[in-house]
Amino acid sequence: MSITKEDVERMSILARLELSEDEQSLFAEQLSEISRIIDSLAEVDTEDMDEMIFPSELGNVFREDTVLPSADPEEALSNAPDREDRFFKVPRILEVD
Amino acid sequence: MRLNELKAHELLPMIRRKEVSVEEVVAAILHRISAIDSKIRAYITVAGEEALKKAKEADARLAGGEPARPLEGLPVAIKDNICTQGLRTTAASRFLEGFTPFYDATVVERLKDKGAIIIGKTNLDEFAMGSSTENSAMFPTRNPWDLKRVPGGSSGGSAASVIAGEAVCALGSDTGGSIRQPASFCGIVGLKPSYGLVSRYGLIGYASSMDHIGPMTRDVRDCALILGAIAGYDSKDSQSYPGELPDYTECLVPDIKGMKVGVPKEYLDEGLSGTVRDAFMKALDKLEELGAKVVEVSMPSLKHSLAAYYVISSAEASSNLARFDGVRYGYRATGSDDSMTMMAMSRGEGFGPEVKRRIVLGTYVLSAENYDKYFGEALRVRSLVTRDFREVFEVCDCLVGPTSPTVAFEAGEKTRDPLEMYLSDVYTVPPNLAGIPGVSIPCGFDEEGMPIGLQIMARQYNEEALLRAAYAFEQATEFHKRNPEIEKYTKEPAGGEMSV
Numbered sequence: 001m002s003i004t005k006e007d008v009e010r011m012s013i014l015a016r017l018e019l020s021e022d023e024q025s026l027f028a029e030q031l032s033e034i035s036r037i038i039d040s041l042a043e044v045d046t047e048d049m050d051e052m053i054f055p056s057e058l059g060n061v062f063r064e065d066t067v068l069p070s071a072d073p074e075e076a077l078s079n080a081p082d083r084e085d086r087f088f089k090v091p092r093i094l095e096v097d
Numbered sequence: 098m099r100l101n102e103l104k105a106h107e108l109l110p111m112i113r114r115k116e117v118s119v120e121e122v123v124a125a126i127l128h129r130i131s132a133i134d135s136k137i138r139a140y141i142t143v144a145g146e147e148a149l150k151k152a153k154e155a156d157a158r159l160a161g162g163e164p165a166r167p168l169e170g171l172p173v174a175i176k177d178n179i180c181t182q183g184l185r186t187t188a189a190s191r192f193l194e195g196f197t198p199f200y201d202a203t204v205v206e207r208l209k210d211k212g213a214i215i216i217g218k219t220n221l222d223e224f225a226m227g228s229s230t231e232n233s234a235m236f237p238t239r240n241p242w243d244l245k246r247v248p249g250g251s252s253g254g255s256a257a258s259v260i261a262g263e264a265v266c267a268l269g270s271d272t273g274g275s276i277r278q279p280a281s282f283c284g285i286v287g288l289k290p291s292y293g294l295v296s297r298y299g300l301i302g303y304a305s306s307m308d309h310i311g312p313m314t315r316d317v318r319d320c321a322l323i324l325g326a327i328a329g330y331d332s333k334d335s336q337s338y339p340g341e342l343p344d345y346t347e348c349l350v351p352d353i354k355g356m357k358v359g360v361p362k363e364y365l366d367e368g369l370s371g372t373v374r375d376a377f378m379k380a381l382d383k384l385e386e387l388g389a390k391v392v393e394v395s396m397p398s399l400k401h402s403l404a405a406y407y408v409i410s411s412a413e414a415s416s417n418l419a420r421f422d423g424v425r426y427g428y429r430a431t432g433s434d435d436s437m438t439m440m441a442m443s444r445g446e447g448f449g450p451e452v453k454r455r456i457v458l459g460t461y462v463l464s465a466e467n468y469d470k471y472f473g474e475a476l477r478v479r480s481l482v483t484r485d486f487r488e489v490f491e492v493c494d495c496l497v498g499p500t501s502p503t504v505a506f507e508a509g510e511k512t513r514d515p516l517e518m519y520l521s522d523v524y525t526v527p528p529n530l531a532g533i534p535g536v537s538i539p540c541g542f543d544e545e546g547m548p549i550g551l552q553i554m555a556r557q558y559n560e561e562a563l564l565r566a567a568y569a570f571e572q573a574t575e576f577h578k579r580n581p582e583i584e585k586y587t588k589e590p591a592g593g594e595m596s597v
Contacts (some may be wrong), residue, residue: 002498003461006294009277010144010462011457011460011464012441012457014460014464014511015419015457016416016422016437016440016441016444016449017228017313017441017444017445017456017457018441018442018444018446019445019453019457021400022446023151023450023453027454027457030515031444031454031457031458031461032582033514033515033516034407034458034515034516034519036516037403037404037407037516037519038407038408038462038471039113040356040401040404040448040477041404041405041408041474041475042131042470042474043401044398044401044412044477044478044481046474046477046480046481048476048479049478049480049481049484050135050477050478050480050522051473051476051477051479051480052479052480052483053306053310053476054292054306054336054532055292055307055479055529055530055532055533056292056293056338056481056532056557057294057404057532058338060454061335061336061370064331067594071199071200075199075210076199076425078199079195079196079197079423079425079426079427079493080426081424081426081427081428081429082429088266088425090424090436091433091434091435091436091438091439092434092435092436093435093436093437094562
């Protein structure tokens, strides 16, 4: 496959990752190169194979719903870029008319 | 003899017998760091004051007659993607430059509980994505054997710190070879345990289905010691192995008579350099001489491992790194007046090129039109690799191969071509896909004095076979006894002198 600059731009929007024009061009070129190995997966006969998510046989693990102490709000907020009272503060998230 | 070149299993009894104080040991390590780390650059953060304080507390407790804990006074370095309470943890990313965790990773908690002293946090490729420690947003680390070369990666800082005597042992993390490849490049022992054997709680996640924490040490006995200290069930890791574990130091019996050792012929392909091949062939002779039965095996799926690995790891990375949104911790870009723009800008400014490249690739292989063709197919290939391993381990006790196709390469040599860099992981990724353990131990030096590593792999949760084979080989060879000439990098004495 060949990955175009437009593909990279589309992915960067999905991933909320701002990229410069130069980065978009460079990544398109490098990822097209990398895709040469990735495309080889199509040659493998995997007909009877399941999709293996985790390399362990534990499967889903359940536990009792026990109440335990969670992080202290002050600690949880200690690395916040911005805060107000006991909340993380962010720029606006809604359009206001 | 130098205090900071002792192995943990030599140093700990000396501390216990009070032949040396913990303060002396920690001071020797800190002295070495201040004398040479400006050249090696293994550490992002050195916790000197705190380490000395802990050392004095340990000495006071010992003087008061309290029994020494199992790792009392042991100076360890921690890779900087493993959370340490109150000690900055950056993952070598601008995004986390000012991040200080308020909790310890389970492995750190276990080391501290057993008396180990955290010396500092070591450099890595940003978020552990890379094979040379050149992707660090802070600075590159250099190889103590030759400063023109890379130490490998992504746990390059941990590997360099151990062989340079800037720590006695270290922890690294390994998603596709990041413990074993730098161990090989720096001439030390590095072990990636079975998936789930060591808790990932507090490790800054990269590809969660392949992330592992493991020991990086000067010899196999130290490796077994540290593995024993950090392994075992942890309810905070949903994939933690719940079974009983052996005492790993008890498997250190230098006897492999009759052990069946497989050599996957796919590990001896055209990409393997001549010097590494020669050293590996000699290692096979040595294993036979020790009584092992060496057999050639074939695992055709191995040649697709690297492709499957890059699809799965990039996909998981793109999902894992979504947490870095500039809201709760880490970097926040200024100059945006809505949250969506703020997140995209923070990520664009806070991440380095390799991280961004993998997020884009991961998003691409997970997008609806590509999902089955790439991600689904990679997961099916993963099943195939795992089945091939399972079948081979029905006939073999362990598998061996070179850890990396080459010795440590020169800084800058592969930074322009990501694909070239990825190929240095070609022999280390299969165990991560299958969740089986792998260890790299020194097995030779090239004509320029650069170390070469031997990788040993075993069945899932059979770390015992791995350690036994590694120990037998090590005890019959001298490679682990060699040290780089650190003195040539400094005019001052490099510290740690004592007569014992």
